Amino acid sequence: MQQGWGRLHQGGIAALYRLLDGFLIFSALAVSLTIFDHGLTKDWLIVGLIAVTSFAFLAESVGLYRSWRVESYLRMIGTCLAAWIATCALLLLLGYFTKLGANFSRLVVGSWIVSTFSALAVWRFLARQLLFRLRARDRNIRTGAIIGMTEAGRQLAKDIADNPHLGIRILGFFRVDGIISDAETDSLLNDTQVIGGVEDAVTAARAGMLDHVYLALPLREEEQIREILVEFADTTATVHLLPNIFVANMLQSNWYQVGQSSLLSVFDTPIEGLNVWFKRLEDLVLATAILTLIAPLMAAIAVGIRLTSPGPAIFRQRRYGLDGRVIDVWKFRSMSVQENGETVVQAKRQDPRVTKFGRFLRRTSLDELPQLFNVLQGSMSIVGPRPHAVAHNEQYRRLVNGYMLRHKVKPGITGWAQINGWRGETDTVEKMARRVEHDLHYIRNWSILLDLRILMLTFSKGFISENSY
Structure with missing residues (x-):
């Protein structure tokens, strides 16, 4: 095997990104x-230099210039947005404390902030598409190998092969003697190329023939894993650990250091730290804007409910919120009953409890609008997993694996499951399992851009559903 397989050096690509980012900020x-109609004066030039320098530092600190080969575009753009927002915040603070902010045109600053991020996002999209095309032509390829003849390893090989845009070519498997039985090995060999043993893999890595090495071994093989890692510490290959447990429902993983102990969080949330503030700002801005626009509509709905059926216009129902804490969720009343106890019967097709006006509200999702006040209150978000009645949570948490993990983030008015058709009655465990699957996908891949995408899709296809009774 020849070293590199026509690869482009990551350091050179990262340097190109830095140069183009600085150029685009100035441009x-x-x-x-x-x-x-303003000139590029000395003051504006200084502001530009500060912006370029600050962005370069902040982008480096949040890992923007690392390899995004196996990660999503949305996550990359979310990281870029975080670095640019932090840069703008720094410039605004400097302008405030130096009392020089009044010397700069707000129109220019606003236009510059928006156009810069747009340029950074578009440039990255185009670069990513170019890299995908190069990799489809066997350029910019990284070589990889999997150590461990396990089912998890074979699944990983299949996943990588099914995503050629990643630009990773798995050369084959390296056997670890004694990890699984001969019968299991024979069943895996049908469509698998075995190159050799662990020592052969180490030799290839030392020769620069392997860029990525994936250890697909069960966690019980701790001693074997440790020995293999020691061997690869003498190479420049990037080593990835894929124990069988990681095939399950991992949410957001992070390494933590407690004294001399290293801990890996498995069921963590991506919405923490600075992301909490971004998410909250998004909720406040969107909820305020939407409520301002639809206030007359909500008043008309409330009047319609009171005129068409006895009872209050709005009712509250106990549901699980962030971290499984019980919250009161507000809705326009669409039924003749207000169930909020230990037993809550889901609405079914032609449900007699649903009023005529309520059926229209439920079909168009207008009954959910009062939850915008929950968003302002802070107990819900605009986008997130839909909250279920407490009684339903207690029922399904025992039936659907990973069900309670959806409460690692705030519940939302709309979500990834809803725009993909998994809303309305869940009369089978399979339907709820698919909804939970989509909720966990949202949590794993969360970003502000994903939230905005879900919101736009909600407006286009998420309000009206045949599954809403």
Whole structure:
């Protein structure tokens, strides 16, 4: 095997990204100044230099210039947005404390902030598409190998082969003697190329023939894993650990250090730290804007409910919120009953409890609008897993694996499951399992851009559903 397989050096690509980012930040500033008839004075030049320098530092600190080969575009853009927002916040603070902010045009600054992020996002999208095309032509390829003749390893090989845009070519498997029985090995050999043993893998890595090595071994083989890691510490290959447990419902993993002990969180949430503030800001801005626009509609709905059936216009129902804490969720009343006890019967097709006006509200999801007040209150988000009645939570947590993990984030008015058709009655465990599967996908891949995508899809296809009774 020849070293590199025509690979482009990651360091060179990262340097290109840094240079283009700086160029685009300056270019966007120059364009904004031209549009609003301002010249590129010394003060604006200083602001541009501070922005470029700060962005380079902050982008490096959040890992923007690392390899995104196996990660999503949305996650990369979310990281880029975080670095740019932090840069803008720093510039605004400098302008405030130096009392020089009044010397700069707000129109220019606003245009520059928006156009810069747009340029950074578009440039990354185009670069990513170019890299995908190169990899489809066997360029910019990384070589990999899997150590361990296990089912998890074979699944990983299949997943990588099914995603050629990653640009990773699995050369084959390296056997670890004694890990699984001969019968199991024979069943795996049908469609698998075995190159050799662990020592052969180490030799290939030392020769620069392997870029990525995947250890697909059961966790019980701790001593074997430790020995293999010691061997690969003498190589430059990137080593990935894939114990069988990681085939299950991992949410967001992070390493933590407690004294001399290293801990890996398995069921963690991506919405923590700075992301909490971004998510909360998103909720406040969107909820306020939407409520301002639809206030007359909500008033009309409330009047319609009171005129068409006896009872209050809005009712509260206990549901699980963040971390499984009980919250009161507000809805427009669409039924003749207000169930909120230990037993809550889901609405079914032609349910006699649903009023005529309520049927329209439920079919169009207008009954959910009062939950915007829950968002302002802080107990819900605009986007997130839909909250279920407490009685339903207690029922399904025993039937659906990973069900309670959906409560690692705030519940939402709309979510990934809803726009993919998994809303309404869950009359089978399979339907609830699919909804939970989509909720966990959302948590694993969360970003502000994903939230905005879900919100736009909700407006286009998520309100009206044949599954809403």
